[in-house]
Amino acid sequence: VTAIHETYSDLFDDDATETTYRVVATLDNIYTKAVPAPPVHETVLAAMRQPANAPSPHVHRSRFPRPLAALIPASLLLLSVGVAGSLRVSAPAPVSADVIIQQAAAVQLPPNSALQAVYRGSYGERYTIWAEYGPRGTIIHSATTGVQSAQGITTEVNRCVGGRVKMRCYNYEAASKVLHQVVTITAADVAKSDPSFRTFRNIDDLTGAGVARLLTRLMHRTPARIHLLPKRRLNGAWVYPIRVDGQPAGRQPTTIYYFDVHGYYLRGMVIVPPRGPGVADTATEYMLLVRRDMIPITHVPAGTFKLHPPHGNQVLVVIP
Amino acid sequence: MRNATVTREHEGPDDVEVVRRAGRDRAAFEPLYWRYHGRVYRYLRTRTPQDSDAADLTQQVFLRALDQLRQYDETRGTVAAWLFGIARHSATDFRRKHRRIVSAEDDLLASLGVIAADSPEGEAIRRDEIQCLYHALAALPSEKREILVLRFAGGLTIAEIGVVIGKSAEATRKQLRRTIQFLEEQYRDSHP
Numbered sequence: 001v002t003a004i005h006e007t008y009s010d011l012f013d014d015d016a017t018e019t020t021y022r023v024v025a026t027l028d029n030i031y032t033k034a035v036p037a038p039p040v041h042e043t044v045l046a047a048m049r050q051p052a053n054a055p056s057p058h059v060h061r062s063r064f065p066r067p068l069a070a071l072i073p074a075s076l077l078l079l080s081v082g083v084a085g086s087l088r089v090s091a092p093a094p095v096s097a098d099v100i101i102q103q104a105a106a107v108q109l110p111p112n113s114a115l116q117a118v119y120r121g122s123y124g125e126r127y128t129i130w131a132e133y134g135p136r137g138t139i140i141h142s143a144t145t146g147v148q149s150a151q152g153i154t155t156e157v158n159r160c161v162g163g164r165v166k167m168r169c170y171n172y173e174a175a176s177k178v179l180h181q182v183v184t185i186t187a188a189d190v191a192k193s194d195p196s197f198r199t200f201r202n203i204d205d206l207t208g209a210g211v212a213r214l215l216t217r218l219m220h221r222t223p224a225r226i227h228l229l230p231k232r233r234l235n236g237a238w239v240y241p242i243r244v245d246g247q248p249a250g251r252q253p254t255t256i257y258y259f260d261v262h263g264y265y266l267r268g269m270v271i272v273p274p275r276g277p278g279v280a281d282t283a284t285e286y287m288l289l290v291r292r293d294m295i296p297i298t299h300v301p302a303g304t305f306k307l308h309p310p311h312g313n314q315v316l317v318v319i320p
Numbered sequence: 321m322r323n324a325t326v327t328r329e330h331e332g333p334d335d336v337e338v339v340r341r342a343g344r345d346r347a348a349f350e351p352l353y354w355r356y357h358g359r360v361y362r363y364l365r366t367r368t369p370q371d372s373d374a375a376d377l378t379q380q381v382f383l384r385a386l387d388q389l390r391q392y393d394e395t396r397g398t399v400a401a402w403l404f405g406i407a408r409h410s411a412t413d414f415r416r417k418h419r420r421i422v423s424a425e426d427d428l429l430a431s432l433g434v435i436a437a438d439s440p441e442g443e444a445i446r447r448d449e450i451q452c453l454y455h456a457l458a459a460l461p462s463e464k465r466e467i468l469v470l471r472f473a474g475g476l477t478i479a480e481i482g483v484v485i486g487k488s489a490e491a492t493r494k495q496l497r498r499t500i501q502f503l504e505e506q507y508r509d510s511h512p
Contacts, residue, residue: 008471010478010493011497019507019508020500020504022507023453023500023504023507024500027453027472030453030472031362031366031472031473032472032473044379044382044383044386045353047346047383048346048347048386
């Protein structure tokens with residue numbers, strides 16, 4: 001008697017055969033084993049803490065139009081890896097968010113090197129990020145590719161390539177073979193689309209020290225929004241979590257950045273939607289580092305920084 | 321083993337007691353959320369084209385349940401059946417609203433394709449077995465497929481499925497058994 005027999009004992013009568021077992025086991029595989037874990041709904045948990053007569057929060061599907069939504073995390077993460085340096089710090093363990101942010105902002109990447117990082121998103125998507133650093137250690141080429149797959153077949157691709165200021169991007173829906181081509185995208189576009197990132201005025205704000213510089217500015221402007229949480233493990237690695245409260249609090253998402261305790265690069269980020277009655281809501285979203293490698297520029301595969309849009313029924317989308 | 325109960329994956333106070341407590345204090349509802357949100361999500365994932373749709377609907381189901389705690393009547397079925405009844409209504413609403421992007425029959429198979437991807441157990445079961453069942457499932461009427469989904473993805477007992485779809489337990493049991501037999505025949509035909 002196997003676990004399948006025990007779980008589905010009501011389906012195995014006296015006439016059950018090996019074929020019955022194969023069918024039931026396969027159905028179990030299709031319907032349960034392979035389903036990814038569902039996200040935890042902070043809104044539901046928050047609603048439980050409300051008085052019984054409190055109005056229910058509204059449920060909205062997404063903060064962004066879909067193609068742009070898919071592009072934004074990749075773009076931000078590309079910029080975020082600006083803090084992904086090679087610095088090893090021998091100083092005592094930081095005791096405040098300020099110290100960690102300073103360390104991250106001070107990280108210098110080796111000149112004439114390239115970074116490849118792979119992140120996994122909350123919906124199973126994978127983002128592969130390439131960044132090439134010039135003689136001064138600043139990004140001169142970048143490429144981010146987000147891929148959503150099903151059964152080994154690509155269903156959607158989001159790709160951006162560019163330099164310091166602008167990136168060209170496309171969104172390709174493989175099933176319908178529709179290509180949404182975005183001519184250019186900048187951090188200003190991102191800021192228009194997502195109020196929680198309004199502090200990004202242009203891409204220069206984010207290159208180099210990336211998120212750390214952003215956090216430095218926030219720290220000076222509104223220090224009460226930034227908090228160091230207890231050191232913890234993230235995917236087996238120790239990280240310093242820095243929480244940035246949304247503004248206004250309770251109306252905008254809270255973002256938590258996880259900085260590696262040794263290299264001070266970004267190991268992940270989580271966007272927690274606001275809680276409470278009457279607040280527009282989405283599920284918690286996250287991006288986690290899967291792998292990260294620094295390599296010589298000469299080892300970067302040819303064509304890495306070319307857009308290479310697939311052929312399709314092109315639909316031009318220009319972000320205003 | 322014919323009438324053995326379905327394995328349950330929870331501990332703690334029973335569901336009815338949790339709903340009673342939650343009627344006085346909504347925070348008491350939390351065990352039910354943790355107990356069922358994975359099963360509700362799995363069910364809804366087979367009725368929607370994307371993970372994010374299923375996640376949104378799952379959230380909606382539990383918020384509705386919180387609002388409708390006083391409407392639960394234990395004489396009409398278990399808490400699980402009540403929750404999946406709400407989930408079924410939510411899925412139906414979703415499909416009605418998204419008719420243009422969710423085609424009538426193809427979305428389920430598309431969903432199955434998504435679900436089967438990256439399965440850690442995927443290598444254990446031969447790919448052609450899964451493909452064979454895909455084709456057989458596609459040939460099933462939607463009401464039969466839904467019974468399978470409620471049994472496998474939702475983990476409901478036959479009696480609970482009967483409550484959700486509005487049929488007697490005996491009729492549900494017969495239909496489920498016939499469906500499994502049909503799938504067995506398809507399997508034998510493709511694996512002589």
